[in-house]
Amino acid sequence: MWEIAIERDQIPSKYHIFGYIQEDQRIIAKREMIFVNAGILYDRYLTKNDAVLLSLNESLSTITIKSIAMGYYENIKCGKCKHSFTGGYVKSNGFLKTYMGVPYVKCSNCGSVNRTSYKPYSTFHKIEKVYHWFSIVFRYTFWGVIFGFVVAVALHKFVLKDSNYLDATSYSIIVLIVIGMNIYAIRSERREIREVEEAYEAMT
Numbered sequence: 001m002w003e004i005a006i007e008r009d010q011i012p013s014k015y016h017i018f019g020y021i022q023e024d025q026r027i028i029a030k031r032e033m034i035f036v037n038a039g040i041l042y043d044r045y046l047t048k049n050d051a052v053l054l055s056l057n058e059s060l061s062t063i064t065i066k067s068i069a070m071g072y073y074e075n076i077k078c079g080k081c082k083h084s085f086t087g088g089y090v091k092s093n094g095f096l097k098t099y100m101g102v103p104y105v106k107c108s109n110c111g112s113v114n115r116t117s118y119k120p121y122s123t124f125h126k127i128e129k130v131y132h133w134f135s136i137v138f139r140y141t142f143w144g145v146i147f148g149f150v151v152a153v154a155l156h157k158f159v160l161k162d163s164n165y166l167d168a169t170s171y172s173i174i175v176l177i178v179i180g181m182n183i184y185a186i187r188s189e190r191r192e193i194r195e196v197e198e199a200y201e202a203m204t
Contacts, residue, residue, distance in 0.1 A: 083109035098132045100124070100192075102199050120200040121193045136185050144181040148174030 019039035040051060074092040076085045085105065101118030124132065152170035156162050160169075 078107040078110060078112060079114050080112040081107060081110040083107055098128075098135050100132060101196055102203065104203060120196050122197060122200075133186075133189075136189055137182055140181045140185040141178050144178035145174055147181075148177035151177065 015034045015036065017036045017038055019037065038051070074086060075089045077083060078085070085107075099118045100121050101116060103116055103119050105114050105116055106112070107114060121129070121132070149165075149170070152173045153165050155173065156165050156167075156170070
């Protein structure tokens, strides 16, 4: 069906969005076109997949495709020559995403300056700063709990040889991993904030 869609495409277009292959929800790029199968039902007409959102940022020609099942993918292009800054579609952290970064980026292909949807941390409002740190702590706490639980189960199963997975030892492991991951995340984010501020100062 993907091939038929290409053969029938006599009029040049950028996007072909459809939903008639319910069991094959995905995204492909062929012949300078983006094909998005956004089908959410399967053959019994019951909901199977999550909705897909295609959003465009005209200033930077940013294409974001979002689906809980497929994750978040972005292709950020120069608004003038359409050169891809990301080298095509790359997986993006769309969940609780913050917009900390440089407000302008220069295209290495045509030299034009593109405005982004980002801004340096120093220009954030208080609410934006709270949200920024909350999103980071929440994400790393979430993954820390999952990773910590896996480690605790593996410890009980292969080392302690018991099935009491939710004991004091397990909770301690989860807490330590969550704390460690958050310390790493905060330090990394502070370093990134400094790098963005330095790049922003160089621009101004």
